[in-house]
Amino acid sequence: MVTAAGNLRQLRLKTPASPADLARLRIGDVIYLHGVIYTGREGVYRRAVEEGVPLPVDLPAVSNVNFHCSPAASRQPDGGYRVGAVTATASFRFAKWMERWFALSGAKVIVGKGGMSGEDYRRFFRPAGAVYLTTVGYGTGALLGRGVKRVRSVHWLEELGIAQALWVLEVENFGPLLVDGDLAGNSLFERENAKLGERLRTIYEGLREPALGRYGETTDRGDEMV
Template identity: 60%
Template structure:
């Protein structure tokens, strides 16, 4: 792990990790740390999980020999005349949908890091991630797909015809790939959960004194704990 210290403009701790990641390096990660990655990772979501865990197909390549980092994403890929592929951008997809697969996935793949969008519940982190010494990184905002694409140096793909572009297993060689945020550490702490608590403590104070909304959708709540109207 290379510690790049605190960014002068953001004040956030930044690190670069080499893949496959080492548990010793993961122990030093704190929620909110900015992470950049070097090495090889693979994409995999419900299509890959179903083939390997439900249909019990053999993996196209030995997972543990490739990487221990799994990216939940949808790539923007194109094929060249010589049959090689280029990935100009890659956008993360919401990971909470894949919770039911994760305990078996960690046991099968020996994955130690999952990258996705939006995080998962603290219960998921405690149930699936913590027992397997795994962490979760989240992408930052919706406009970083092309930025991530700049860090992709080489692309291989498996099960493209069977699963399609979004669901295929893409093997990406990357350099300075990021930025990502540590959403959950090895203890199962959640950056989003921590920030939600801080925000919720101030919600009522923020809206105190405002008139009730004149218009609202059918069934919409005006409880600030449930929904910001």
């Protein structure tokens, strides 16, 4: 099947990601990860960044790829964990912790859902030498689940629960992911939103306004929630 998707650049990225590898990434590139990644979201950020609890594992030595995810993991009789499908959670909620998290964890790659704002990339990511990769479709849970080869360890499980714990995962061919934020602070989503803005003027043409407005209604259709 020949489709419009054929022109995208596909790259393998080994962890820990090196500065040289990250510098090659451009927004819209398709990425597959190989190596070790770990999950961490609001539970981990609050505990480590706000409460100052020391990290349960030497993260910079383990991996520099932080995945915004709660795995659908179930405990097996042998004490291990089975991971079924894996999907990221929306990342924009975590922007406020990023600056201090980068300093604490040494993370250089954030993998999540839906990206953060271009301003976040320029303020927090660019100074830290970090990029943002988004999962695709929301989500390719089965493909990402297949990419998780083993649960290496889980930390803060009792303190934070299955969904919020810090899971260290060995991954292979983990993707596809798209580069949303590159080292220059560009945002793929913002570029695409700008293209859409030009079309919005015409799509409403000829449709009468409703009789009554609506509380909370946005008046600028260029607005977005993120």
